Amino acid sequence: MTQFIFLIIKAAIIFFFCVGLAAMLIWGERKFAGWMQSRVGPNYAGPAGVLQTFGDLAKLIRKEDVIPDTVDRLVFRMAPYILWVPAAVTMALIPFGPMDARIFSWSTDLVVARFDAGIVLFLAMGSLAVYGIVFAGWSSNSKWSLMGALRSGAQMISYELSMGLSLVGVMILAGSMNFVTIVDYQAGAFWHWNFIPQIVGFMIFFIASIAELNRTPFDLPEAEQELVAGFMTEYTGMRWGIFMFSEYVNMIVMSAIMATLFFGGWQAPFESWNVVPGFVWLIIKMMFFIFMYMWIRWTVPRYRYNQLMDIGWKVMFPLALANLAITALIVTVK
Amino acid sequence: MSAPVEEHVEQPVSRPTLEELKERKEKSRQRVREDAEVLTVSMGPHHPSTHGVFRVDLDLDGEVIVATRPEIGNLHRGMEKLAEYRTYHQVIPLTDRLHYVASFAQNEGFCEAVEKLMGIEAPPRARFIRSMGHEMCRIANHLLWLGIHIMDFGAITFQQICFREREYMMDLWEMLCGARLTHSFCRIGGVAKDIPDGFEEKMRAAIETIPIRLREYDRLIRNNRIFLKRAKGIGIFTSEDCAAWRITGPALRAAGVERDLRKNEPFAAYPELDFEVAVEYDADVYARYLVRMREMYESCKIIAQCLDRMPDGPVLAEDAFHVIPAKKDVMRSSAAMIQDFVHVFRGPQVPPGEVYKAVETPHGELAFYIVSDGGPKPQRLRISTPCYYHCQATPALFEGEMLADIVGIFGSVDVCLGSCDR
Secondary structure, three states: OHHHHHHHHHHHHHHHHHHHHHHHHHHHHHHHHHHHOOOOOOOOOOHHHOOHHHHHHHHHHHOOOOOOOOOOHHHHHHHHHHHHHHHHHHHHHOOOOOOOEEEOOEEEOOOOOOOOOHHHHHHHHHHHHHHHHHHHHHHOOOHHHHHHHHHHHHHHHHHHHHHHHHHHHHHHHHOOOOHHHHHHHOOOOHHHOOOOOOHHHHHHHHHHHHHHHOOOOOOHHHOHHHHOOHHHOOOOHHHHHHHHHHHHHHHHHHHHHHHHHHOOOOOOOOHHHHHOOHHHHHHHHHHHHHHHHHHHHOOOOOOOHHHHHHHHHHHHHHHHHHHHHHHHHHHHHO | OOOOOOOOOOOOOOOOOHHHHHHHHHHHOOOOOOOOOOEEEEEOOOOOOOOOOOEEEEEEEOOEEEEEEEEOOOOOOOHHHHHOOOOHHHHHHHHHOOOOOOHHHHHHHHHHHHHHHHOOOOOHHHHHHHHHHHHHHHHHHHHHHHHHHHHHOOOOHHHHHHHHHHHHHHHHHHHHHOOOOOOOOEEOOEEOOOOOOOHHHHHHHHHHHHHHHHHHHHHHHHOOHHHHHHHOOOOOOOHHHHHHHOOOOHHHHOOOOOOOHHHHOOOOOHHHOOOOOOOOOOOOHHHHHHHHHHHHHHHHHHHHHHHHHOOOOOOEOOOOOOOOOOHHHHOOOHHHHHHHHHHHHOOOOOOOEEEEEEEEEOOEEEEEEEEEOOOOOOOEEEEEOHHHHHHHOHHHHHOOOEHHHHHHHHHHOOOOHHHHHO
């Protein structure tokens, strides 16, 4: 019974952590873009504009919710949630600290779900998210939306493959698909972390994750300069807000996965630094990747559709296969 | 009156010949299938990257453009008709609104045409100020273009950075004539004012800073693999195509044709200035980028020369029949006051006849055709703007390209819809 209560509490904490961090990230990204572009960014709401997101949220909720006449209403309304619920689910797999941690007199695992097929679940949820975009594009009954959705479908399929393959290397090394086991495998200082033997896998995963997140240079589904707003063209008000929000939730999840699988999760870079609680290290690592995402987004132009496919199928997929083969060979020989 | 394009001369090995370019063009265009099932989308007028209110119907086969039908006129303000109801002096502010990014160049073009009709000439100092104004417009326009062009390919930050440098020119314009966008600075027979105190120092500082920043951008862009991948080899428009569709300006020079009205039909003080015409030979979007970058460097040099060689003297011609007097004289001499009164209430005396005059504006060749019946107002005014022809060429530019590229291609010929629709 205590464990069940703990589970509820942990799930609630993770959920609100995700939502709160996403809200901060929206502000953070705008501020960051401001610095990149030699301007100030949001600075009116609260100190340095931190409350900007909440102001925007209030505005978006109060806005008229326009649903065009010709849309498929059910699917149109469903799409935003399909996009962001899977992302939030994945967050349950991330361990935030050691197992059997003592909190006062109770002991609990600092992870919501100690799930043995963790990586598979993550990939499955990632594949589900594309339905959100495709549904949004299809049900909008607009040509721009449809094109965005089609691009997104093609893009996700070609990048999910190399993403999955790049994780197999980690699975082979750790001998498990459970996130907790993978983190335990990387115990010790930073030279035990997976990114050193799996540097190729990590690079592939990072690039594929940008494509999964639909961020520049792979933001073709919502390419503003070409497709107006891609799959979101017909959305207004809070529904549009949820799309935006889910982008940031997805970003948090992706960076958490990367930190967990390749950078030792909640482990400190040196064993003696483990006095600092594990979740602090995890958040620091996540922030680093989120910073990388933002940095890339505000710097580079976008790939063309056929170039994106070329990179996915002709460069990343063979590389991921080669990486997998070499990892398997080395592990077998050892 | 399509521009006479010179023979394509023998090029060294590195320069592609016309045949090679045509071959490349054929290759870069995705094959349009005969039995393609097309999806027609309407792009614009409120599409974010049609550079104004351009609308184009696109027939798409997947992402490949099968056919295009451009539609212009959403920004039509009847400028040519309006001009028939205004005296020659009053037409000058109208020309500002043609291309509001480089308005002085339009002012100057109109004044040149009227001066040619009247048979008067601006004093030397005014001509140097005019040349300087042209180059200031060129820098401001190309910087704006550069930011928007890179943004068309998806990099948003660049636009903001380019606006920062454009601000130098905007501030200088504000200093010179009080306006940042719609200058109305040119007058028939000269310019409105002499350059103010402190202007020269500020200008010299600006033209020292801008090339440094430009080199920085050049490094950023030329080392950017994604941009190179996107911009090289797309939107190829050979010198033949340019002649057929009357594409002028940087897009023509990027196709290897050394035609620049500043050299070919000199106006303002250009005969007395040394500068090079930037020419590239690949005729693609990247070549147009290179041409514009080199033009900005040249513009900085021209401005420096203008400041160095500018003679002293009046900035308005002394001609009571054609020139509106300077405001400071109006308040002091009765003759000037009468002259001012006549010009404001009746208009200048213009001999009957017709005139065609073209100038090189940042985006291409802008020409004014004026028919005068001897009255103070033009009987007919026709403006041949480069953007009109650039919009007209969109079917030839777009067909066989991919949807993602057409915004970049459209931007690379530099179109301003205000100038196109008039």
